[in-house]
Amino acid sequence: MREAFQQQLDSITCDLAEICDTVQGSVRLATRALLEGDVQVAEAVISADHQIDRARERVEDTAFSLLSLQQPVAGDLRVVVSALRMVSELERMGDLSVHVAKIARLRVPEVAVPVEARPTVSRMGEVAQDMVRRVSAVITSRDIEDAIELSRDDEEMDHLRRSSFAELLSDDWPHGVEAAVDLALLGRYYERIADHAVSVANRVVFAVTGQLPTNASRG
Numbered sequence: 001m002r003e004a005f006q007q008q009l010d011s012i013t014c015d016l017a018e019i020c021d022t023v024q025g026s027v028r029l030a031t032r033a034l035l036e037g038d039v040q041v042a043e044a045v046i047s048a049d050h051q052i053d054r055a056r057e058r059v060e061d062t063a064f065s066l067l068s069l070q071q072p073v074a075g076d077l078r079v080v081v082s083a084l085r086m087v088s089e090l091e092r093m094g095d096l097s098v099h100v101a102k103i104a105r106l107r108v109p110e111v112a113v114p115v116e117a118r119p120t121v122s123r124m125g126e127v128a129q130d131m132v133r134r135v136s137a138v139i140t141s142r143d144i145e146d147a148i149e150l151s152r153d154d155e156e157m158d159h160l161r162r163s164s165f166a167e168l169l170s171d172d173w174p175h176g177v178e179a180a181v182d183l184a185l186l187g188r189y190y191e192r193i194a195d196h197a198v199s200v201a202n203r204v205v206f207a208v209t210g211q212l213p214t215n216a217s218r219g
Helices: 002-036 039-070 074-107 115-141 144-152 155-169 176-209
Strands: none
Touching: 002 039, 002 074, 002 115, 039 074, 074 176, 115 144, 115 155, 115 176, 144 176, 155 176
């Protein structure tokens, strides 16, 4: 009985890591579609979102089965409950990637991001993608130090978002309201992906230790 229970717990961990890998790909492709004005890549991101939804349902089904049939306690219960929270966060990260792709698609055949703002947006995409990659590693390894380090390392994303706001609010912004709104939304989407990554890392810490990191303030 215990062996079967552990196998189901392990399957949840594997599914969460696989969802992270899918989300990482979605962030990468959505950013590419955005910066290149590639409608086919944008459509691919939007169409693939159902894969994340199905994976979330699989994790939830396994978790609820464990809760109802095995009635886990203590550390096992924390793992199952944390998994339910984490899979919701991961699904939302996928949804945010879709939002990025939809902005890219909306502006085709133009590129949504003005030339001077592209380095900032490109870096946002890179930081978001890297944080998702690190979350996948933390879920698999359950390394507390790595999880806590990730939760402290989204300061660059916050800085990038402030920089993008400074660009679009400057007196000499030449691209009009539409581009400014796009840039503001994109900054928010990437920032929220990072925030969700931090929240997932904090959930890993809670699953292992029973306590959230002292600096945890999100999710």
